[in-house]
Amino acid sequence: MSFNMASACALEWVPDSLYNTAVSAIVSSYYRYKRDVKALPENVQFDIYYKLYNKGQLCQLGMDFSDLDTFSKVLKIIDKRHLLHHSFQALMDHCVRLSDILADAFTVQLMPSTCPDTVSRDRAIQFGLSLGGFLSDAGWFYASEKVFKGCLLLCQMDDVTSSLLKALDCSVRLLHVQNANCRYKEAEVTRSVACQCLEVLHERNVPVNTSAFHTECCTLLFAESLYDEAIKYCSKAVKELSASLPHKVIQSRCWCFLQQTLLSSTNILIRISFLKQQLKVKISAGQLIVCINDRSMFGGQHPKYSDALLDYGFYLLNVDSITAAVQVYQMALDIRQSVFGGNNLYVAIAHEDLAYASYVQEYSSGNFKNARDHADKAIEILGHILPQEHLLLSSSKRVKALILEEIAIDSHDKEEENRMLLESQDLHLQSLALAKAAFGENNVQTAKHYGNLGRLYQSMRRYNEAQEMHLKAIEIKERLLGTDDYEVALSVGHLASLYNYDMRKYDEAEKLYLRSIAIGKKLFGEGYSGLEYDYRGLLRLYRTTDNHSMADMYANILQQWNQIRDSNNAKEVRPLDFQVFDNLQDLVQDCVAKMG
Incomplete structure (x- = not known):
């Protein structure tokens, strides 16, 4: 019996490869x-450095x-970029503070004495684009911005066409980082720089693919709630990307970058389609986001795949497939934790979305523990790496404030409730102040913060203030999105609730409820x-006002609604049952065309 067990153990043991043994030996006597x-090949150096990380030799x-x-x-x-993300994090x-150390060292390297000629400048720019791109992909935006600004300064030292093309590339990458880091005022300046480069290139009759630039303009305009303008730039990005690309280019490695540009435009398009409530677009967007989620483009554990999943989760949440949305958000978080781990900005964003x-x-069950845990984790991570006013x-x-309010309402301890x-009020006021500083009053995000405060003040029995906040939210949303928008319906419904339950303005409440219902059903x-x-x-409302016939009617309507919801919930949800489309550009262009 003991012989058989020993034999089994011998069969299970597999010796390490000679290469891995050599790497481990070098790491164990690294100082020697x-x-x-x-002097070793770059791939061997990488494996040695990663082994240092595995052995905990972080210093x-x-x-x-x-x-x-x-x-x-x-x-x-x-091909081992995810391992570099692990060790870097x-x-x-x-x-x-490796991100700052590298960014500072790079800017020192850009002194005129170290880059006196075109060849040395080109070499520095090429490395800067690689370094800035990695820092951006890892979520260290301030350091990435510093590197790209340095690259841009180098490009501007020469007035030749090749330098102008590099300057355009640098400014677009810089614009991407500033958009991602919510530095919209700085992004506007960078956008102007890119426009100047394009004007000169057009004067010189130099053909330029502007898809990436138009994508970043679309992102910036979307953040500023300029949705019609954002759609125009999204359309330009898609048309430019697919207009005249030869088949060989599509098959080349650079196609991966072009696909990422297209996906960025597409994800913004999907978000705009929901804000503008374009039903035909949402149908195409549903097909489109499934196409985006095809793992073959990036691989199942690639950060870009998690980006697509977050946008797909947004889509599912907005078509009322909430359980499926939670599943998809959890998948995105799992990928980002496996790639980055630690106090990483992208991990924090996934926690917040989840x-x-x-x-x-x-919301109906009142069990908010999981939601609160993820909100707390997001705040904890971001608090380590971002300024408090970010x-x-x-x-x-804002998300934590919403959760705290619901927990407070269900609390039986008055002191704990208050x-x-x-705390929820403090969080909402901070968020509103930052939104107004970043976007001003005329922005959907600002309106949402007003609406959140309106609900909170209702819970705090400060009804006049609640009414003021809801009316502000409705006015801004109607001006930006129209009168029959989903966001407008939310605010209208919240004001109806205030009038009905607390202010006894039943006639006004009835009109608002009916308006909210009409928009929701449509x-x-x-x-x-x-x-x-x-x-x-x-x-x-009808029971309070003794309108028994209407009360009976809506009791029946509510019962019918419950039957429909039960039927919908009973259906098996398969959020990632993929369908692969051969021509992503055609589908995006169809989406853009339907936006009109």
Whole structure:
């Protein structure tokens, strides 16, 4: 018996490869071989550095990665980029501000004495684009912005056409980072720089593919709530990308970059389609987002795949497939945690999205523990890496404020209820102030913050203030989105609830409920989840005013609604049952055309 067990153990043991044994031997005596490592091939160097990370030798790894020449070599190993993200994040968590160290070292390298000629400048620009791109992909936007600004300065030292093309490329990448980091005022300046480059290139009759530039303009305009202008730039991006590309280009490696540009435009298009409530577009958007989620484009554990999943989760949440949305958001979070881990901005954003989706899912049950945990985690991570006044941090605080309000309402402890409501108010006011500073009054995000405060003040029994906030939200949303928009319906429904339950303005409440119901049914159909609150509100209103016939009618309507919802919920949800489309551009162009 013991012989058989020994035999089984012998069969299970597999010796390590000679290569791995050699790498481990170098790492175990690293100080002896450190100088020799730099002479090894780049892929071997990478494996040694990653082994240092695995062995917990972060101080040594931090010193090596702080050297620009060393880091330039590991950046060349594209197929192991997720491993580089792992080790880089570990150093950042270990209080080695590697992103700033590399960005500062790069800007020092750009002194005129170190880049006296075109060849040295081109070499520095090429490395800067690689370094800035990695820092952007890893979520270290301030450092990435510094690197791209340095590259742009180098490009502007020459007035030749090739330098102008590089300057355009740098400014577009810089614009992307500033958009992602919510630095919209700086983004407007960068956008002007890119426009100047384009004007000169057009004067010189130099053909330029402007798809990436138009995509970033679309992103900026979307943030500023200029949706019609954003759609125009989205259309330009798609047409430019697919207009005259030869088949060989599509098959080449650069097609991956072009696809990413297209997907960025598409994801903004999907968000605009919901804000503008274009039903035909939403149908195409549903097909489109499924196409985006085809893993073959990036691979199942690629950060870009998680980006697509977050946009797909947004789509599902907005078509009332809430359970499926939570599943997709969880998948995105799992991928980002596996790629980055630690106190990473992209991980925090995924936590925030999952927190909000979980909050919506559990709105009826009142079980907000999971939602609160994700909101707290998002705030904890962002608090480590962002200034307290950053717009991304305010977004997570807004989600936590919504969750705290619901927990407070269900609390049986008055002291605890008041404490959580005051904390929620503080978070909402911070978020509103930051939104107004970033966007001004005339913005959908600002309107949402007013609406959130309106609901909170209702919970705090400050009814006149609640009414003021809801009316502000409705006015802004109607001006930007029209009178029959989903966002308008939400605010109208909230004001109806205030009038019905607390201010006894029953005639006004009835009109508002009916308006909210009409918009909800038109956009989402008879089984839309938001209808429940309006139906219950009307039922309560009619019973309070002794309108028994109308109360009976809405009791029946609510019962029918419950049957529809039960039927919808009983259907198996398969959010990632993919359908692959051969021509992504055609589908996007169809979407854009339907936006009109």
